[in-house]
Amino acid sequence: MKVGIIGAGTMGNAHAKGWQQSGAELIGVSAKNQASAKQLAQTYQIKAFDDYQELLDSVDIIDICVPTDLHKAMVLEAARAKKHVVCEKPIALSLEDAQEMIDACDKAGVRLFIAMVVRFFPQYRAAKTALDAGQLGDLGVIRLKRISHQPIGDEAWFTTEERSGGMIVDLMLHDLDYARWLAGKVKRVYAKSVRGKKADAPGDYALISLGFENGAMALIEGGWAYPPGLFRTGIDIAGSAGLIEWHSDDSQTIKPFLKPKDPGKVARVGIPSSGTEDPYVTEIKHAYDAIKNNKPFLVTAEDGLEALRLALAAKESLKTGQVIHLGGK
Amino acid sequence: MRLGIMSFAHVHADGFLQILRNLAGVEFLGFSDPDKTQGKFFADLYGVKWFDTHQALLAEKPDAVVICSENARHLEDVKLAAAAGAHILCEKPIATTLKDALAIKEAVDKAGVKFMTAFPMRFDPSIVSLKAMLGRGDLGEIYAINGINHSEIPRRHRAWFADKTLAGGGAVMDHTVHLLDLYRWLLSCEVKDLYAEVANPFTPDAQVDTAGxxxxxxxxxxxxxxxxxxxxxxxxxxRWGHLKMELIGEHGAIAVDAFNQYLNYYSKKDSRQANWLGWGSDANLAMVQEFINSIREDREPAVTWKDGFEALKVALACYEASEQKQVVRF
Incomplete structure (x- = not known):
């Protein structure tokens, strides 16, 4: 099947690599920043389309890697054009928009895959597998960590609350989704953040406490708080019969200690690496296989919506200073 | 200076005993424990003098005592020690109710003896360095602290830790107070509000909370x-567990893992498949030293009754927040 990517930023590039290895035919890219589009096109030997409508018309699958505030319009347009859609997370900025996108794709008979990449990271999958095999007993306390530096330069839309939803919706969504995947339905959300108190703070950091219907609890930690270049993640899942600990500090299989060639040059957006198959590649391969062979997605658009629900509940908690009870007490 | 230990109920009593009997300038009198099995067991184990009543130990006129009884018995033991004129280093949490904690203050004030709550982590070198870094402004404005004080359920070592009446609660009562005390000390202010999720997912047969x-x-x-x-x-x-925290601020972050100085150790002679054998410095020793110095110099110890009281207040509020599923404001 023919695939086109819209957007040539960090995620456009990560997905392009995945499509190239997926067996699909990546034919082109279109981006508002034409220089970035040309560069991506050159790297993958594909065409840079000036007109994204033309790209949309030429493909079977459109991969939307644009800022979050543009997701809805583009997904609706793709659905109208009867194209399958891969869309970067978060699905949208509001639950209403997310539902409208899901409904539009359903009605048009096209697939909608929300790229929630953390579910494709091997250590996160391995932990989920151990839990499902009963190795940990009943879930007790989940701790998840994801702290990076604040996105830099061209990627500044990330830090604009109206465009990205802010750090909680953009970054912590991953772990909110993962916690849901592990423990199921959330009943209570309580959150505190730096920008919740001081909107113009130079970085952001938040702690979100979740209470699940099954009695488990979770502490989700996220931030754009580290010095440039640093990205740390971690998992601690404790159950009645066992425990899983993992921290990104500990699992590098190769550690280069080289003098920097260009100390000023740091990735504009930090993304974690896993040292195995690039999880973005795993993710795109899966999406393509599911679309091509009409198989279910490992993470559904509804999962994308539910993760957004948790992120928005956390923001509501920041605003009110109260515990947010989902679905009544 | 002559010191004794009142009760061997607390898991930290073993550590205090080792410190006191090796500390220069200290005459260790032994320990009292009305529990005959426990008393005889530890007296034989360590080869020290055991008094089968607290009164018998206090009749030796110790200058000071370390109270290591069950949390709910702190008040009665403080009363005995204070009446005998002994200065007191008391295990945490200070008590199981605020009423008991206030009565402790009344007893020590009336007797004119010093009272120190045992929060050893303030004396841990990593925490001392952290306090200095924050004092220098290395982190700039502090935004947040994420702390962990995990352990296994301590009942394997002493059963009463999982007894609601004697301990006053489970994990929340046992562990919230350490980090809370550090936060209060590092930030030099009090808690405004809190929310807590509290449950017992880990040891269903225990009658107390094991997660918070x-x-x-x-x-x-x-x-x-x-x-x-x-x-x-x-x-x-x-290992038993750990104490970690990460502080986030204007200039980045500082991660602390206070018990990160250990050897990976494997022995066919041990029950565990792997052990973390600590080789770091002993915070309890520095704490005992401060207690003794405060007596010698006749001043307030660095950790006071109020520190113990405030920590207990917060621990009790955690249970309240969890029951009501609402934020508790002070």
């Missing part, structure tokens, strides 16, 4: 978290 996630905001708007869970698998984890 507390989110606390201080008066200066710094928000913090404490994970006090007894979530490390009992007898399987390579």
């Amino acid at each position: 996630l507390v989110t606390l905001t201080f008066e200066n708007d710094v928000f913090t978290s404490i994970d006090c869970s007894w979530s490390r698998p009992e007898a399987v984890y390579p």
Whole structure:
């Protein structure tokens, strides 16, 4: 099947690599920043389309890697054009928009895959597998960590609350989704953040406490708080019969200690690496296989919506200073 | 200076005994414990003098005592020690109710003896360095602290830790107070409000909470978290647990792992498959030294009754927040 990517930023590039290895035919890219589009096109030997409508018309699958505030319009347009859609997370900025996108794709008979990449990271999958095999007993306390530096330069839309939803919706969504995947339905959300108190703070950091219907609890930690270049993640899942600990500090299989060639040059957006198959590649391969062979997605658009629900509940908690009870007490 | 230990109920009593009998300038009198089995067992184990009543130990006129009884018995033991004119280093939590904690203050004030709450982590070198870094302004404005004080359920060592009446609660009562005390000390202010999720997922046959996630905001708007869970698998984890925190601020972050100085150790002679053998410095020793110095110099110890009281107040509020599923404001 023919695939086109819209957007040539960090995620456009990560997905392009995945499509190239997926067996699909990546034919082109279109981006508002034409220089970035040309560069991506050159790297993958594909065409840079000036007109994204033309790209949309030429493909079977459109991969939307644009800022979050543009997701809805583009997904609706793709659905109208009867194209399958891969869309970067978060699905949208509001639950209403997310539902409208899901409904539009359903009605048009096209697939909608929300790229929630953390579910494709091997250590996160391995932990989920151990839990499902009963190795940990009943879930007790989940701790998840994801702290990076604040996105830099061209990627500044990330830090604009109206465009990205802010750090909680953009970054912590991953772990909110993962916690849901592990423990199921959330009943209570309580959150505190730096920008919740001081909107113009130079970085952001938040702690979100979740209470699940099954009695488990979770502490989700996220931030754009580290010095440039640093990205740390971690998992601690404790159950009645066992425990899983993992921290990104500990699992590098190769550690280069080289003098920097260009100390000023740091990735504009930090993304974690896993040292195995690039999880973005795993993710795109899966999406393509599911679309091509009409198989279910490992993470559904509804999962994308539910993760957004948790992120928005956390923001509501920041605003009110109260515990947010989902679905009544 | 002559010191004794009142009760061997607390798991830290063993450590205090080792410190006191080796400390220069200290005459260690032994320990009292009305529990005959426990008393005889530890007297034989360590080869020290055991008094089968607290009164018998206090009749030796110690200058000071370390109270290591069950949390709910702190008040009665403080009363005895204070009446005998002994200065007191008391295990945490200070008591199981605020009423008891206030009565403790009344007893020590009336007797004119010193009272120190045993919060050893303030004396840990990593925490002392952290305090200095914050004092120098290395982190700039502090935004948040995420802390962990995990362990296995301590009942394998002393059963009463999982007895609601004697301990006053489980993991929340046992572990919230350490980090809370450090936060209060590092931030120099009090808790404004808190929310807590509290449950017993790990040891269903225990009658107390084994898991707690507390989110606390201080008066200066710094928000913090404490994970006090007894979530490390009992007898399987390579060590009792750990105390860690990460501080986030204007200039980046500082991560602290206070017990990170250990050897990976494996022995066919040990029950565990792997052990973390600590080689770091002993915070308890520095704490005991401060207690003794405060007596010698006739001044307030660095950790006071109020520190114990405030920590207990917060621990009790965690249970309240969890029951009501609402934020508790002070």
